[in-house]
Amino acid sequence: MQCRRDSATLGAMDAALDPILTRFRSVSPACDYWTLRVVATREERLAVRQDVPEPVARSQGLGAMITVVVDGGVGYGATSDLTADGLRHAAGEARDWARLSARLPLADSAPLPRLGGSGHYASPVADPWDDVPAADMLAWLAATASRLRAGEQIVDWATALYHRAQQVLLADADGHAIEQQFSWIAPTLRAVASDGTMAESRTVGGANAVRQGGLEQLDALGFPDQADRVGEEALALLAAPPCPNGVTDLLLMPSQMVLQIHESIGHPLELDRILGDERNYAGTSFVTPEMFGSYRYGSELLNVTFDPQRPEQAISYGWDDDGTPAERLHLIRDGILQRPLGGTLSQARSGLPGTANSRACDWNRPPIDRMANLNVEPGTTPFSELVKGIEYGVLMDTNRSWSIDDSRNKFQFGCEFGRVIRDGEVGEVVRDCNYRGVSADFWRNLAAVGDADNFEILGVLNCGKGEPNQAVFVGHASPACLFSGVDVFSETS
Amino acid sequence: MNARTRFDALADALLAETPTDEVLMLGYYAEASDFVRLNHARVRQAGHVSQRELRLELVTGARHASTDLQLQGDLEADLAMARGELAALRTLLPELPEDPYLDYAETVNDSESVIIGTLGDRVNWLDSVADCAGDLDLVGLLASGTQAHGFANSLGQRNWHAADSFNFDWSLHGADNRAVKGRYAGSDWQPAELAARIAVARARLDALARPPVTPVTGNHRAYLAPSALGEIMGLLGWGGFSLKALRTGQSPLQRLADGKLTLSSNVSLEEARQGSPAPGFSGVGYLLPPSVTLVDGGRFGDALTGPRSGREYGMPVNARMEMPEALAMAPGELPEADVLATLGDGLYLSDLWYCNYSDRNSCRITGMSRYACFVVAGGELVAPLAPMRFDASVYDLLGGGLEGVTREREWLVDASSYGQRSTSAQRLPGILVDGFPLTL
16 A cells, blocks of 8 residues: 655654653753653544545644642643743743642642653554555545445435544653553444434444554454444334333443443542542542442442553553553452542542543643543353343443433433344344433342453543543443343333 | 734735635634632642644645644744645645535635733632632632634635633532532623622522432423523534534434424524624634524524535535534523522422433433522422432423523533633523423
């Protein structure tokens, strides 16, 4: 394939960020400690809708956040002006805010975490995005899009590929420097069927699938092979009856487990929520500090890990944005809550153990506790056995709606696609699939966990949190899981 | 060099170099904002963000592509970067197919608006918080600074919108994290106004100290304060009024737009940009109309039409994106002071939270109660409402179930700040509803 180097900014991604660090060191402020975090990002989105290519949209960002500790306070200054004057000015803003914040410090705040060393991390990339010209990629998207139109009732159909490359340099006053390079890819296949009275959609990827790496990851994310199925299932939904109502067994496929893990395990375990930082925006948590080590979060089949070491998963990294080395840890083991998702600062504030999950969405926002890779570990039950074990229930696939209370307890989720299961056999397609429950009870009804053969590595592209707001990618992996006694329903039944 | 001077210098240089067989559009955004994050009325994180972005959209014939750049600060270096990106776009365009839906403003319409505010200073902000809420558990974010939006094209058009503004979005928390929401946004920071708002919230916090009540699931009479209604309207904005969504059958308001259903005749919605903090021009140079009627007396009005959909479906452009940025609902006749007495027995919902569609075809929305919600009996707030889930169709809430609309409206400035501070706002009344379904 022809190598694509048609963007002048590609060089910026490959360029060392060291000159910015060198420049900053020459103007760094007098203070107790500082960090410099430089982030360079390049994105491209290619899409085809209804066989018409959408405009090619590219972006590139480059900026720096300077964090200063002085006189007992911490402040930050972030700027896209990376001249010596710009960096000096940002450092001055950080120092001013550090001194001001010391006037009214959060009672339980602790000093800024310090980098413990230097190092390098890079996403493994076999087939680089830049190796394929945009025109070839658009032709591929167009050919795939045509497969989505499975019938006349498909009224809208689209394919898209999104790529983000990012380089992060984190350095400090003690001479440490950590450099990390990431490459992400996220595909979308979507078809909408309508008969003029209602519309049903079917999606693969979209906001619920992202991986680290290059084009070699697309196959595992269903692109382009799932295109025919997407169109056909959209049509099937249009002809399908609504999801039955009742309390029954619920078999969630990995593309819905992503959301279930995210909302009712990930967010409640974020330590900054437990400490109250998020109460004005993303909310608090039903989890309290005394629960760690003893609380039964789920059935004994539930094992949840913080795992930054799966190379292809979205948020694998060597260090978080505080410079804390990342390692795989169990958050829930055999159903018992072990530790929260909290970075070094939150750990110091709370006295609880945590994880290396202090993350910022970009150079212009400060790190806070986030999910990274948060996974339900596979069990031992083959998918066929999961189904065989269900006398009557509903299978649900692909999230389409999510809502949960601000302590992450009462939830209601909706899925694009469902099937009734009777006597161990998968039956008819059903539409408008919803279920609701309470996090504190739901996971205790986990009745079976799929094995490694149906374990899928997916993710979320739009996890929002923080003040000021930050949207980040999150990795989630899970097998299909069976829950008993769940309230499932369709609003149109 | 200030933001305007910088933008003009970039535009002058780049547009002068544009060949006559090309159209170049430049979009500019600059922001210099302070962010003070508070927990327990103390500083959790504080800092300053200064950012500048330039969008380059290059058109040759019916081919086009765009690049967004973060500007680095040195004018010559920024120009060199922009020229490099334009060269890359010129290499790319011949490889791309023609775009049948390419649309941009071809008539020159200049505009300029500048709002100069009084934003206070950092010491005053912290002193105000300490003085008014030092003994309270206040959580929130104060964002304050200047935002500027610019547009220029090689046809000769220039647009500029700059505004100083602050947005202090906060909540006071009491027993078991039961909380009162507060907001203070504008361009003229007045510590006395903040103090007054915190005093009102403090008084409401006392009412939340009583044990919460969990009502039975099922239908209830309810009053939705403007902020609660704002959550529902915010969700409706995602696809509800979009021309593209409507023409492909995906709008949750499809049945309204198709004339199969109506809302109450007391419901009139408008995209009312007059006085809105958002710029009045689009990213491809269209000046946006000051008003678009979305719902008129319960019947669907005009869809919001962006440039691409406008070209595809042959409709005039009236929106930047196909979602409201300045949604206003017409007031009704119910005095706010009479709300509790008119409600009698039911629910007082100050805020809703995390709304999403449970059935788009029926415009059914599920969500949670949040903040200072109360059970009302005999026209009095008798107990805080435990967090409750609802699931209701907008066709019921704003249709047959709508009993009243308040005479007063609230100006709700969006506090969101993903990437950059939002310039969206809503002007909404409260509504009285019979048949608000609690489900969990």
